[in-house]
Amino acid sequence: MMIDESEKKEEKDEKLLVNLCECFSLLNVKEIPDELIPICVTCLLKATSEKQGNEETQKEMETAILTLSYIARYCKIEKKLYLNEIKKIIKCNQEHHNMTQLAYQSAWKFLICRFVRDESLEEVVVDELHFAREAIKELEELAKCVDWKSEKEKEKRKKEKQEELILLRWLRTLNRYFRRCKLWNEEYSELIGSIVQIYRASRDNYRDICHQCIYYFVNAAENRAVKVDDLLKGRAVDTVLEEMQLQTLNKYETYEFLLFCIKISRRLKEEEEDEAEEAKRKINKRRVFEMMEEEGYEDVIVSFYGKIYYIIRYSSKFTLNISDYLVNI
Structure with missing residues (x-):
């Protein structure tokens, strides 16, 4: 039906085609056949370009953007099919704020999913569209709408639940990006601090x-583009060290926090060839060492010894050598 409708020269039913593309894309979230990708992407992007400012058209436009965001990162899409249009959508909202938070996040999610397959997009994401700056702004706005102190009550907090889900979508999109990003600037350094605040x-x-x-902390610690200095300035390191002392940590949290610490420890043990970077590494090494001393981190690691033994049975990322989790000077 999609192919037949898209190939019509006359009397093409554009609304029917949009509905078909939305249904097909959402039902095939894992992978869309190559021959149908151009039809879906072109049709959905065309639906987002409608400029009639009525409420019905606005909802149709935002549904199309939401559907685009569900097209899996595994689907290969040629840049000429989407890049100019998705840039227009993002820049238009940056200037006019004409989209809901969900639709704006969906536009970014679609672009970041494309970046996972095509790293040449990073310059557009970082320098042209300022992904980190926009993420900070959106996270701050969403965080204001969540009652962090209240226990979740599904029936009473429907609006906050919506903002919670959009915030989650932002964090998952950030995690996708951080696994592969190579360009780094001050905006991303500030983003670490924003994530720490949301975590707390x-x-x-x-x-x-x-x-x-x-997840974000671990991805940032693993990514060589992210400097240890940025993790210190953003308070990610001292936050993790503080959390390690809590008795309420579950096995998942123990695993991830230990992974973060061992990655930081390994990076601080690696000498730098550049003199300025080497001097900075030594300063950071002492700072992390002093934090560990202050938090009684070595005692915490010893107390986790049984858990570490349990964890390493399922992961080659850990060792039973306690010194591997520490920073020594």
Whole structure:
């Protein structure tokens, strides 16, 4: 039906074609056949370009953008099919704020999913569209709408639930990007601090959000483009060290926090060839060492010895040598 409708020269039913593309894309979230990708992407992007400012058209436009965001990152899409249009959508909202938070996040999610397959997009994402700056702004706005201190009550907090889900989508999109990003600037350094604030606010009552923040810390620690200095300035390191002392940590959190610490430890043990970077590494090494001393981190690691033994049975990323988790000077 999609192919037949898209190939019509006359009397083409554009609305029917959009509906077909939306249904097909959402039903095939894992992978869309190559021959149908141009039809779906072109049709959905065309639906987002409608400029009639009525409420019905606005909803149709935003549904099309939401559907685009569900096209899996595994689907290969040629840049000429989407790049100019998705840039227009993002820039238009940056200037006019004419989209809902969900639709704006969906436009970014679609672009970042394309970046996972095509790293040549990073310059557009970082320098032209300012992904980190926009993420900070959106996360701050969404965080204001969540009652972090209240226990979740599904029936009473429908609006906050909506913002919670959009915030989660932002964090998952950030995690996708951080696994592969190579360009780094001050905006991303500030983003670390924003994630730390959300983690601290969410850890009591919003475990899904909390866990996405932990993923972010680990991805940032693993990514060589992210400097240890940025993790220190953003308070990611001292936050993890503080959390390690809590008796309420589950096996998942223990695993991720240990992974973060061992990655930081290994990076600080690697000497730099550049003199300025080597001097900075030594300063950071001492700072992390002093934090570990202050938090009694070595005692915490010893107390986790049994858990570490359990964890390494399922992961080659850990060792039973306690010194591997520490920073020595």
